[in-house]
Amino acid sequence: MHTILVTGASKGIGQAIVEGLTGSGKRIICVSRHQPEWLAKAGEHIWHPLDLADIDQVEASLPTLFAPVLWHGCNRAWLINNAGAIAPVKRIGNLNAEGLARNMALNLTVPMLLANAFVHALKDAACPKLVVNISSGAAKRPIDGWSAYCSAKAGLEMATRALALEQGSAAHPVRALSFAPGIVDTGMQAEIRSAAPEDFAAVKQFIAYKEEGKLASPEAVAEVLLRFLEEDAFESGASVDYRELLKR
Numbered sequence: 001m002h003t004i005l006v007t008g009a010s011k012g013i014g015q016a017i018v019e020g021l022t023g024s025g026k027r028i029i030c031v032s033r034h035q036p037e038w039l040a041k042a043g044e045h046i047w048h049p050l051d052l053a054d055i056d057q058v059e060a061s062l063p064t065l066f067a068p069v070l071w072h073g074c075n076r077a078w079l080i081n082n083a084g085a086i087a088p089v090k091r092i093g094n095l096n097a098e099g100l101a102r103n104m105a106l107n108l109t110v111p112m113l114l115a116n117a118f119v120h121a122l123k124d125a126a127c128p129k130l131v132v133n134i135s136s137g138a139a140k141r142p143i144d145g146w147s148a149y150c151s152a153k154a155g156l157e158m159a160t161r162a163l164a165l166e167q168g169s170a171a172h173p174v175r176a177l178s179f180a181p182g183i184v185d186t187g188m189q190a191e192i193r194s195a196a197p198e199d200f201a202a203v204k205q206f207i208a209y210k211e212e213g214k215l216a217s218p219e220a221v222a223e224v225l226l227r228f229l230e231e232d233a234f235e236s237g238a239s240v241d242y243r244e245l246l247k248r
């Protein structure tokens with residue numbers, strides 16, 4: 001069976017990924033803090049409640065998330081590190097340790113920890129294996145007020161490349177991909193638009209993107225991503241952007 005772990009499955013892009021996979025006969029393991037009604041009713045998913053910004057909680061959950069009963073015997077295995085958050089939207093000088101640590105944990109440390117557990121748990125599995133890290137344009141360029149998010153996503157892109165390099169010599173390699181979804185109409189964008197101008201200089205521009213209908217829908221992004229993953233024609237370690245894939 002094709003087994004897929006999706007983090008941040010409760011809403012936004014993660015929800016659209018899970019809905020795009022539903023009915024395909026795949027085993028879907030969903031992770032988020034909340035279980036909305038649609039997820040509770042979708043009986044074929046396994047849902048694991050977890051605060052992915054809490055490293056100790058994540059570490060304690062790894063044996064459950066990567067239990068042999070879920071993964072052994074699978075004929076394809078994907079880990080989609082999708083959960084992420086923008087906060088704190090504050091310039092360096094106005095950050096605090098807790099906010100910074102939670103951002104780094106959620107956007108960087110925990111995706112790496114999950115990839116680590118995935119690689120280890122499936123090291124003897126000869127099936128196609130893939131880690132997808134949901135990235136951002138913010139990984140490539142600094143954005144005023146987003147220092148934590150930009151830094152964590154840049155680190156995550158490097159983790160993708162490091163994983164691809166290391167796995168190049170493995171007997172049964174795990175492939176890796178960074179995927180930047182563009183600007184997507186989710187709760188994260190609503191949070192971005194609500195930032196104070198003194199914390200985030202480009203807030204008006206992001207309000208204009210929404211007003212001008214420039215945001216992609218999470219469903220469209222998930223559809224393009226899932227088709228790209230199914231085609232499986234990319235080089236391991238690649239970094240791709242939704243808007244580039246649309247042009248192909």
Ligand SMILES: NC(=O)c1ccc[n+]([C@@H]2O[C@H](COP(=O)([O-])OP(=O)(O)OC[C@H]3O[C@@H](n4cnc5c(N)ncnc54)[C@H](OP(=O)(O)O)[C@@H]3O)[C@@H](O)[C@H]2O)c1
Pocket residue numbers: 007008009010011012013014015031032033034035050051052053054081082083084085106134135136137180181182183184185186187188189
């Ligand atoms: N939207 C955009 O324009 C955009 C652009 C570039 C990149 N991205 C990336 O795309 C990914 C998905 O973002 P989105 O726009 O879909 O955001 P979203 O609508 O805010 O959804 C975020 C998801 O992550 C989960 N999550 C957040 N904090 C969590 C925590 N501490 N523990 C466990 N789960 C947590 C949320 O679930 P719970 O709240 O139930 O925990 C939710 O399912 C993120 O990695 C984001 O950085 C988004």
